[in-house]
Amino acid sequence: MKHGLQTVGNWLDRFVKYWDLLVLLVQRDVKLKYRRSFLGYLWSVLNPLLSMLVMVVVFSTMFKRSIENYPVYLICGNILFSFMREATTQAMNSVIGNAALLKKASVPRYIFTLSKVTSSAVNFVLSLGALLIVMIATRVHFQWMNLLIVVPIIELYIFCVGLGMLLAAVTVFFRDIKNIWSVVTLAWMYLTPIFYSLESFYKPEIANANLASNTLGLFIRRFNPMYVYIQQFRYFVIQYSPVWEVPTSVLMWRGALISLGMLLIGAVVFRRTENKFILYI
Amino acid sequence: MxxxxxxxxxxxxxxxxxxxxxxxxxxxxxxxxxxxxxxxxxxxxxxxxxxxxxxxxxxxxxxxxxxxxxxxxxxxxxxxxxxxxxxxxxxxxxxxxxIAPMIELGAGFDPNLTAKENIFLNGAVLGHSRKFMREQYEQIVEFAELQDFMDLPIKNYSSGMRARLGFAVATVVKxxxxxxxxxxxxxxxxxxxxxxxxxxxxxxxxxxxxxxxxxxxxxxxxxxxxxxxxxxxxxxxxxxxxxxxxxxxxxxxxxxxxxxxxxx
Structure with a gap:
């Protein structure tokens, strides 16, 4: 127990010592992302806005009637999923990409992974501006409850840190992951109700509903963490909730549990393998 | 022995x-x-x-x-x-x-950042706080003798200039x-x-x-x-x-x- 406390103490000391490094790395990413671009940070708002417009045009004929305020529904799912994809993809390369530095100085290696997820999070926070614009344009009634979106955002951030550490560590040993991951996130996107709604085919309350689509729906509800985060988020923004869904407070707990579990897995794998990184990068 | x-x-x-x-x-x-x-x-x-x-x-x-x-x-x-x-x-x-490691000076430099930004980044890698680096900044620039090139991205630096900067950052503290x-x-x-x-x-x-x-x-x-x-x-x-x-x-x-x- 005493030894454990000492380890935690050492870890905290190092974290505090390298806090400024984390801040500078995040600043670097954010600065360099839009250096030499005319509109700069505005792109973080414009990009999700424009892609939402495209998706609204493409999908509105299919889903518009069944989903209330489709533009907001869409942009909620889209910015959250984009954040997860960007954060994990960036984090995956965080160790390999900083090989030159990791070979020359002894710094806590997870700082690089953490900085990538954090700079993606900064980008995500900017993209909330796009959400705000769409909410105003579609005359969403603002209320205090909207502020609760910080809960799923923090949960998703922690989830991404865990998943990012796992990916960063595994990618050091198997570079294939870089190629596989883009396909995995593509499949994951289609298995996440971003532009469609689960309600449209998942109807557990109807006794003789289609078994296959009900199974798929149940699978998404139970095993897709992104669903848990996006559903909470939509509830806080437009009070969207399917009839069969559990209360959002339950989803909040579920989301917290998933993200802490992911963080634990990622941290343990990272810690177990990090001393061997140097031999492979 | x-x-x-x-x-x-x-x-x-x-x-x-x-x-x-x-x-x-x-x-x-x-x-x-x-x-x-x-x-x-x-x-x-x-x-x-x-x-x-x-x-x-x-x-x-x-x-x-x-x-x-x-x-x-x-x-x-x-x-x-x-x-x-x-x-x-x-x-x-x-x-x-x-320990101040100087293994390949300037390995931690990001080519796209300016020299000034890199000084702070490199200092942070060595475990120095931003406050400390701000205090030492003038001294580093002076030692490296690169006053006129601080806003230039490192990718435009020669290897000798990089080494100057790297050495100046690494030895700023005893x-x-x-x-x-x-x-x-x-x-x-x-x-x-x-x-x-x-x-x-x-x-x-x-x-x-x-x-x-x-x-x-x-x-x-x-x-x-x-x-x-x-x-x-x-x-x-x-x-x-x-x-x-x-x-x-x-x-x-x-x-x-x-x-x-x-x-x-």
Missing amino acids: EQAKQPKPPVCIRVKDASVRFNMAAERVDNLKEYFVKLMKRELHFKEFYALKNVNLVIHQGESWALIGSNGAGKSTLLKLICGILQPHSGSVTINGS PDILIVDEVLAVGDLEFQAKCRARIKELLSQGTTLLFVSHAKPPVLELCEHAVWLDHGEIKKLGATEHVYWAYEQYLNQKRKERLAQQGK
């Missing part, structure tokens, strides 16, 4: 029976297909290679040591071991004090242990002299120095002690002149053998 004269200052680096092992076969496997093929053939744990074999080294505070030996002898591996970048496969490494790996060669003669002066100044303040160079004069000028490494093992350690002399003898010997072989 051991030199025992006056009472010694406290030990600051103790390398005890340390070995560093690379797994040559596993190292070339970086994709899943090869991994499974090798796993099936049971080839994954073959071909071990020791970059360092049972190295013992005790360095006291304030001493200056040169690491000499051919390319691939394990000098940089030993430095990385002492910096904590590499972990020993067996044995142990104990360090007392702060470290307990200074590690210099073959970095002075890139700067111009005037700057090399300035660096040597700075290193001497730090030495006189009690810093411990570990120095790697293939050039003889700076080694003899800066270091009292030397370790000669060959194929991962310590061949000889002691006073610099003796060790360097033995090393040169060995090189001459090898050259003669090679010439004899060619003659045949």
Whole structure:
């Protein structure tokens, strides 16, 4: 127990010592992302806005009637999923990409992974501006409850840190992951109700509903963490909730549990393998 | 081998029976297909290679040591071991004090950032706070003599300019242990002299120095002690002149053998 406390103490000391490094790395990413671009940070708002417009045009004929305020529904799912994809993809390369530095100085290696997820999070926070614009344009009634979106955002951030550490560590040993991951996130996107709604085919309350689509729906509800985060988020923004869904407070707990579990897995794998990184990068 | 004269200052680096092992076969496997093929053939744990074999080294505070030996002898591996970048496969490494590593100066520089931004980033990598770096900024720029180029991205810097900046950042604070790996060669003669002066100044303040160079004069000028490494093992350690002399003898010997072989 005493030894454990000492380890935690050492870890905290190092974290505090390298806090400024984390801040500078995040600043670097954010600065360099839009250096030499005319509109700069505005792109973080414009990009999700424009892609939402495209998706609204493409999908509105299919889903518009069944989903209330489709533009907001869409942009909620889209910015959250984009954040997860960007954060994990960036984090995956965080160790390999900083090989030159990791070979020359002894710094806590997870700082690089953490900085990538954090700079993606900064980008995500900017993209909330796009959400705000769409909410105003579609005359969403603002209320205090909207502020609760910080809960799923923090949960998703922690989830991404865990998943990012796992990916960063595994990618050091198997570079294939870089190629596989883009396909995995593509499949994951289609298995996440971003532009469609689960309600449209998942109807557990109807006794003789289609078994296959009900199974798929149940699978998404139970095993897709992104669903848990996006559903909470939509509830806080437009009070969207399917009839069969559990209360959002339950989803909040579920989301917290998933993200802490992911963080634990990622941290343990990272810690177990990090001393061997140097031999492979 | 051991030199025992006056009472010694406290030990600051103790390398005890340390070995560093690379797994040559596993190292070339970086994709899943090869991994499974090798796993099936049971080839994954073959071909071990020791970059360092049972190295013992005790360095006291304030001493200056040169690491000499051919390319691939394990000098940089030993430095990385002492910096904590590499972990020993067996044995142990104990360090007392702060380390300023200068292995390839400016390796931590981001080519797209300006020199000023890189100074802060590099300082943070060395564990300095932004506040501290702000206080030291003027001094760093002055030492590097690059006042006019601070807003230029590092990618437009020459290797000599990068080395100047790297050296200035690394020595801004007095470290307990200074590690210099073959970095002075890139700067111009005037700057090399300035660096040597700075290193001497730090030495006189009690810093411990570990120095790697293939050039003889700076080694003899800066270091009292030397370790000669060959194929991962310590061949000889002691006073610099003796060790360097033995090393040169060995090189001459090898050259003669090679010439004899060619003659045949």
